[in-house]
Amino acid sequence: MITQDNFKSLLLSLGFKENEDVLSKHFSHTEGILKVDFNKKELIYPEDYGLIINERQTCNFYQNENFVVFECVHRLLGKGYKPEHIELEPKWKVGHGASGGRADILVKYQQGKPILIVECKTAGKEFEKA
Template sequence: MLTQDNLADLLNALGFEKKGAIHRKLFGSAVLEVNFAKKEIHYPEAAGLIINERQTCNFDANENFVVLECVHRLLEKGYKPEHIELEPKWKLGRGASGGCADILVKDNEARPLLIIECKTVGTEFKRTWNKTLQDGDQLFSYAQQISETRFLCLYTSDLDAGTVNYTSHIIAHRDNDKYLADNPLFKSFKSATDVKDRHAVWRDTCKLDYTTKGIFEENIQPYHIGKDKYSVADLHAISASDQQKKYHEFATILRQDNVSGRENAFDKLVNLFLCKLVDEIENPSDLKFYHDAA
């Protein structure tokens, strides 16, 4: 977990220059600075980055260091400071007191592109993601307030043996018009009137679809979120718990498509696995056979 204790190591790994109690890194004319004496994080406001509140500009919470690392990653990727906004605040639903998203990223026309919610690695990230799957949680509450946002992301990062690792769960918050035209009974994000409706669209229309790649990878350009193609390098082994989850997902899909009988179901699954294997062998750098509901 990123903490005050390993913050200096994090900044060193990210290439910050140290001068006394101050660690600094330049992105053109934009300056990202951490002052250990004052326990303050200074973002490049002079270059256009907007800070609405300063809850993440200090050392008070470990989550603030995840926000710092994420902003660094955005700047290093090529996002302009003037398109990054910290802690935009909206009222959350009826009777709610309000809340702040961690990061709002805008496109080159200053339109909302991406909302990022940062969490510490481990328990907090997992708890928030499970809550997002269950009812939408913070991400969909923010999306309800700024419905033009095209992507939502739950993000965490950590420092392991001097290497900075990150995890991003990216949700496409936009309608697939062709998919909706072919499935007229499904609802759209455009028609959602509240957080519950918006989450229901993701759950029922998009089948809780998300991706772990599409913002920060080397072959992704800034402001172009999502991968146009996948390769074998994007694949990874799944754990035993994931295998059980996939089994239940397959069973649910088969029931929804009225595939009855064990022999028939087995035949369908074998065909799917064979298609996947052939695709990986024949198209290793441009996979054709994968699910994409976005």
Template sequence: MTEKSFFKETANNKILDFVRTLGFSKIAENAYRKQYGDYGITIEYDGRFPEKTKIDYGNRILCHSKTVSLCFQPETFVVLECVNRLLEKGYKPENIELGMLQGKKSWDILVKEGQEDNAVAIECLAWPLAFHKKHKEKSVQRYQKTEELCFYTSQISDGKIEFFTNTRLFEDDKKILIPAGK
């Protein structure tokens, strides 16, 4: 399945299946919400124009780019599923940044511990074609104190979430360390 056909299928009300599978509950005619303790994420679903569906990550997750909140590309759903997984595992929303940009390089998600020490950058890719192609080609540069870059993809299959990751440790890869200035 190509990225285009995935998105077309997703846009045809698959968004609602996706949102429900993640555990979001309907709170209004076109709004869904999921609570993570005292924190929540809200999705405003536009049934007429699904690509205009918006994700509100709340005020404690820092969003550097509005593209992570707009559902016009398959990666947006992978970002949402990954953030959902992080919050369910107990990561604090304050330690998650979306749409991170440093120079010409960007990452979809940055997960920090404390004051940016031991950060992990996560690049979310569409399942499976983009993931298998791009994670091998991707030029990788380091985000300041980031020690790892995680390539992440997920999809819903038979009502269950399937995910796959590939993590690169910067300290172990000379090809990555040299461009990063080490």
């Protein structure tokens, strides 16, 4: 399971570069850079390049699932998706009067149409329960 204790070593193994308390990785197909500020305990996504974050609680170290979401976004960017194709914590309504839902990651095609919804879980009990 990814935790705050092993997150830095995971990022280094994924090719992130360390500059003091900030680890970052640039992807050649986009200007977007993923960053992690270990001093501020922040997960920094390339919002300046179109990645949308609807709920800021996914951008901190307080839930282990946030590390899983970050690593999943890393993999999506590595597969060639651009930041503008990715939305975190999207919300939608389902049917008449239904409360709707929220997912961890929505991946959109170039025209903005949804193509993939990702629900992230940490290993262990949370994954088994899901």
